[in-house]
Amino acid sequence: MCEENETQVNEIHLLGFRGLYKYKAPLFIVFLLTYTLILGGNLIIILLVSAMDHLKTPMFFFLKHLSIADVLLTTCVVPMMLHIILLNEVTLPLWGCILQLYCFGIFGFTQSFIISIMSYDRYLAICHPLRYSSVMVPDLCLQLVIGSWCLLIVLASSEFLVVIQFKFCGINYIDHFFCDFGPTMELATSDISSLMLHDFVDSILVMLFPLTLIIFTYFCIFFTILKISSANSKRKAFSTCSSHLTIVCLYYGTVIAVYMTSSEERTSNINKYRSLLYIVVTPLLNPFIYSLRNHEIKRALRKVLTNVYNSILYHLQxxxxxxxxxxxxxxxxxxxxxxxxxxxxxxxxxxxxxxxxxxxxxxxxxxxxxxxxxxxxxxxxxxxxxNTYKYLVVHIHDRLEWRTNIDWLCKEAMTSLHLLRKRRSFQISTLVLKIFYQTMMASVLFYAVVCWGGGLNSREKNRLNKVMRRAQSTIGETLHPLEEVWQTGCLRKLDAITKN
Structure with a gap:
């Protein structure tokens, strides 16, 4: 409970961008357009990776989850920031402010784990290419991503349970556009030393450990590339990790600029504007970095745009x-x-x-x-x-004569018969020769035989039987004659009709 001369805080006033109220309209338009671009760019990455088969690789799977984290992070903060710009300030219930802080911690620092997993993926691809496909299997990728989300939820929940036990008395405003950790904890009148120790340990797990892994993997990548003799191969190896390295520098550079500063700077207006770097700038640039520097993403996007254009042009015809x-x-x-x-x-x-x-x-x-x-x-x-027409490889005559069709069948069958004899000269077994006959000759000779088999004259039947006898002598086994194949096919078709 609060002391007698203090009032318990139930609501938090976010003051937003004080001193910039006269630029309210331009600020709102700029941040609204930026938020739209963030949603559009990251959602395009998510949809492309989910829909395109050639993008279903570990690297793009991790990129999809990085885009998901970007969308959730900005959606957690930017809509409220736009509200503050319009109304100059916003009032939140205390539990709403703590909940925003909780979600911000999960979405913001999940990116750190995913980026470190992506660096491990690049390390395996460049330093151990022969083991890459056997190690980075889909199950492992899914386990790494789910493990990252679950670990951050556990760490954030442990801090959340501590924060909700604090007393907030007296001052109830924050000079910020969202409930950041530092400004929110300044309102607490309870002893927060245990929370700060807890937060320091969590920071080592979610920031220092992933950063150490990234530095180690890129050292290995760098020395592996130096050992490559070909200049073209070196350039290709560097290009495979250049986009990821850009994201690493962008993410950790902005986080260090905001949080690894003195306490005086952390509470100043300068730090409030620095927060825009990783809340707005980083999620905005991530999809552009990958789409502009990655040929697979550009190819997938070009394919989708072409399909959409053709659908509009031809009315989905x-x-x-x-x-x-x-x-x-x-x-x-x-x-x-x-x-x-x-x-x-x-x-x-x-x-x-x-x-x-x-x-x-x-x-x-x-x-x-x-x-x-x-x-x-x-x-x-x-x-x-x-008078004649070829329909599904069957030559049809308006008098229902089949001479043209038999000419074509014999020509195709003689080509397959030549290949059959070649295989016989290599002492291939009879079983393999019979399989070749069934797949390459019989499938052509007896295609749609139910339609034309009963309309042949004796000369046409003899021509087909002659080809079959040659195939039979080549294989060395008795084959079903044309009349038997036709009758069997007719009985099967009749049986299917009667059953229906």
Whole structure:
């Protein structure tokens, strides 16, 4: 409890930027634009790394979590700072101020661990490249990141439990734009020596230990690069860690400038403006450092922008390929035939499907003299009428003759037969030859055999059987003849139809 002549503090007044009230509008616009850029840049990094397969590597996984920490840190402080700029000052409940201090500690110092993990990743990639893929497996990366967050939550919670037991009496204003540790603890009327010792030990764990690891890894990296004889290889090795080294200098430089100063400077207005360096400047520059200096990020961003541009340009349209529109012309009346085509064109337009008119063909099967239908037009362009058409590697004739298709099959099969004989000359086993036949020859010879196998004349059947007999003599085992393959395929198709 507070003494009789003191008032217990239940609310904290944040005074913000005193003396700059006349620049309220420019300050608000600048910080709002900066916050928007921070959110945009870091969210782009998060989404790119999450969506692009070629960015699913340990380095970019850690970069994603660094961006998450940046977004959370700035969101913890900047919206309130904008509120203060508009209203000149803001009143917070005491518990709200301590909660902001708690979140700020977690989000701010998690970056220190993630940056040190990234330096270890660069150390393995440059100093031990052969072991890199076996050590930096996805499970280890996830464990390192989760361990960093959990450790910071535990450390911050231990301080939080101590702070909420303090008494705050008398003065209830802070000359700052957020509840920073130093200015907030100055309001406490309890003995804070135990907390300061606790904070000193935590600072060694969250700042000194990671910084020592970073310095050690970069010493190893530096001496490893010096041993590389090729100047081009040296340049590539330096370029792989230049972006990370820039972030290290930026982060630790700003933290040292703010917190490793004398107590007098720490409570001055100068330190308040220094805080903007790691709250606003560092999160703003991090995504630009990686996007401007990293080819993979630039390539991923270029791909996304191209896809978005094409989606806007073509209204998310795709092509309706490999489609057959079937209708009848009855006794020379082609009205139903034309209505079917017109309905399909309208359906394609309503579903954002583009009909490639140049590739679209018309074929009249079993055409009679009274089937002299006029030309079909789609999008004011006349459709070509053809006698033969290759649809999914099957050559179809308007009289349902299969000579063209058999010519193509025999030509492809003879090429595979030549390769089969070459393999036989190398004394390859019969089993391997049979597998080659099934994958390279039979898959071509009997493709869609259910459709055309029953319409062959004796000459066409003999041509295919002749090719199969040659393959059979090469392999040395009996193969299924064409008639048997066709009948088996028809029975399977019939069975599937009856089941449906």
């Amino acid at each position: 795709t092509f309706s390929d490999n489609l057959f529109i079937v209708s009848c012309i009855n006794e020379g009346n082609d009205e139903e035939y034309r209505n079917t085509i017109s309905d399909f064109v309208k359906w394609s337009e309503s579903n954002n499907l583009v009909i490639n008119v140049e590739k679209t063909k018309e074929m009249l099967f079993l055409k009679r003299n009274n089937m002299a239908a006029g030309p079909i037009r789609i999008n004011r362009r006349e459709i070509d009428q053809v």
